[in-house]
Amino acid sequence: MSSTGPNSTPPPETSEAGTLDHGAHQHLLQAFQEQQLHLRNQLVTNDDLRTFQVHGSGEGPSPTFHFPELRLVGGVDISFTGEGFGTAVAGLVVLEFPSMNVVYAKFKECRFDLPYIPGYLAFREVPILQGMVRELREQAPELCPQIVLVDGNGVLHPRGFGLACHLGVVTNLPTIGVAKNFLQIDAEKDLTVARVRERMQQILDGGGDELALVGQSGRTWGAAVCTPGTTKPIYISTGHRVSLPTAVTLVRECCKFRIPEPIRMADQLTRQYIRNMADRPSA
């Protein structure tokens, strides 16, 4: 092929743990994109009324006021062990709503062949998480969550189909995306990290705590929310079978700290599992 001269000939081999060769996986990413475009047609953006039916009509701040039918909320997270860049542990937890008591927690060791690429998080994480949801349904169907909070974005994503959407569609479970950092969307040039931070500060100064993430196109991608006592927002977006207003309300009601409990527990317990793993190397 034509490129540079025969002098600076690039080495043919690159595969090995930690080597990020986007070119070598270009075809896989393209296939993955096409798969996503099909799945995206199945995305549901309105509320699942059985889960989110509103109780009463408009007064009295009760913890369960908005979601009288909601009992179980799930949370998923994947933590890395440090032993090789592809070695990780995935966690799926289920909490009781609104007590936020953990009633189910499962972990699974796994390895990744492909690197993390912004915009393609689902490519790595969906397979393992989908398997864990299937296992839960088989082993303890009575503990299957009515909705799952995912550590990553929903429609707040370059192709409008982040990890939360993807996991929601393939499992047919309602999902909400909760990201700890803002992912810029190429098409919305005005929605940059700096601008969002700036506008969020204005909201805070005005006594508010929530910023609608509306791009120049007019589309609402999600919301930046500073949960009580925090200045650094979390970025909430719809995954599947839920509306943004409902997603924001539910996430708020799951927050004891900055990160909603289901995700915080999934993260915390997964790390704990990794620590205990080191003591017992006997496989």
Add this chain to the structure above:
DNA sequence: GCGACAG
């Protein structure tokens, strides 16, 4: 070429 970059 440069910047941006969920976990």
Add this chain to the structure above:
DNA sequence: ATCTTGTCGC
């Protein structure tokens, strides 16, 4: 994501 204990403060 991860390297990392104690510590300053409401």
